[in-house]
Amino acid sequence: MMNNITIAAVVPAAGVGARMGLNHPKQYLKIGDKTVLEHTLSKLAKVPRLDKIYVAVSETDGYFAELDLSALAVTRVTGGQERADSVLNALLAMQNTPPDWVLVHDAARPLVEVSDITNLIEQCLTHQEGGILASKVKDTIKRGTSHSEETVPRETLWQALTPQFFPYQQLLTALQQARQNKLQVTDEASAIEQAGQSVRLVSGRSDNIKITTPEDYALASFLMSQQSKARSL
Numbered sequence: 001m002m003n004n005i006t007i008a009a010v011v012p013a014a015g016v017g018a019r020m021g022l023n024h025p026k027q028y029l030k031i032g033d034k035t036v037l038e039h040t041l042s043k044l045a046k047v048p049r050l051d052k053i054y055v056a057v058s059e060t061d062g063y064f065a066e067l068d069l070s071a072l073a074v075t076r077v078t079g080g081q082e083r084a085d086s087v088l089n090a091l092l093a094m095q096n097t098p099p100d101w102v103l104v105h106d107a108a109r110p111l112v113e114v115s116d117i118t119n120l121i122e123q124c125l126t127h128q129e130g131g132i133l134a135s136k137v138k139d140t141i142k143r144g145t146s147h148s149e150e151t152v153p154r155e156t157l158w159q160a161l162t163p164q165f166f167p168y169q170q171l172l173t174a175l176q177q178a179r180q181n182k183l184q185v186t187d188e189a190s191a192i193e194q195a196g197q198s199v200r201l202v203s204g205r206s207d208n209i210k211i212t213t214p215e216d217y218a219l220a221s222f223l224m225s226q227q228s229k230a231r232s233l
């Protein structure tokens with residue numbers, strides 16, 4: 001039964017990358033011979049169970065059309081003001097041919113391991129419950145300001161990653177409700193929680209980093225070179 005379910009991927013790639021401080025979006029930074037977005041799409045293309053990939057791109061994006069994505073069956077959709085808007089736009093774009101489940105993965109996370117993605121899919125399908133890749137917090141966590149702080153117990157703290165994987169209709173409804181209630185959600189799981197539903201945490205590699213600031217780009221470039229070396233062994 002589970003083998004004939006359909007899964008679509010959504011790649012939010014419509015951000016401006018303000019925290020990177022460049023004059024062009026970070027998803028088009030090069031790592032080796034490919035852009036960050038191309039690396040991310042090539043990882044998703046290796047996931048056997050993905051039937052279709054939708055990429056949410058800014059209306060004013062002048063870079064996407066220059067990419068050579070002919071080998072990948074990707075569909076461009078228009079992104080929105082916030083990440084959640086970009087994801088919702090992509091879900092609305094597939095309403096006429098809705099998948100059973102949808103997997104949302106940041107364009108800015110090119111280091112994700114395919115094995116982590118397939119594990120997330122299998123865990124969620126086995127338990128028939130949406131979930132996200134997450135990594136257990138490793139540092140001591142503080143809450144506070146520059147002049148007063150307190151330590152937060154970290155035993156149950158996780159850092160949310162992507163992909164985040166949910167039944168299509170469940171996620172569409174949750175994001176529409178979040179928008180109607182003017183709730184700022186920074187990931188899909190937040191919207192699902194706001195709708196009162198549960199989310200599985202599936203442990204994933206902590207080097208599945210989101211390229212956000214210049215130091216992340218330097219680290220991602222090094223980690224990507226290590227991944228390439230490991231593949232060539």
Ligand SMILES: Nc1ccn([C@@H]2O[C@H](COP(=O)(O)OP(=O)(O)OP(=O)(O)O)[C@@H](O)[C@H]2O)c(=O)n1
Binds near residue numbers: 012212
């Ligand atoms: N309106 C938006 C904002 C973000 N994203 C995407 O969501 C992912 C994670 O968002 P983030 O790292 O915050 O990217 P930016 O919004 O571009 O970064 P910044 O907040 O520094 O501007 C990125 O792949 C980004 O392209 C999107 O599709 N649509």
Ligand SMILES: C[C@](O)(CO)[C@H](O)COP(=O)(O)O
Binds near residue numbers: 159160187188
């Ligand atoms: C979705 C996400 O990557 C999970 O950690 C994160 O919430 C994106 O946040 P951003 O502010 O849009 O980068």
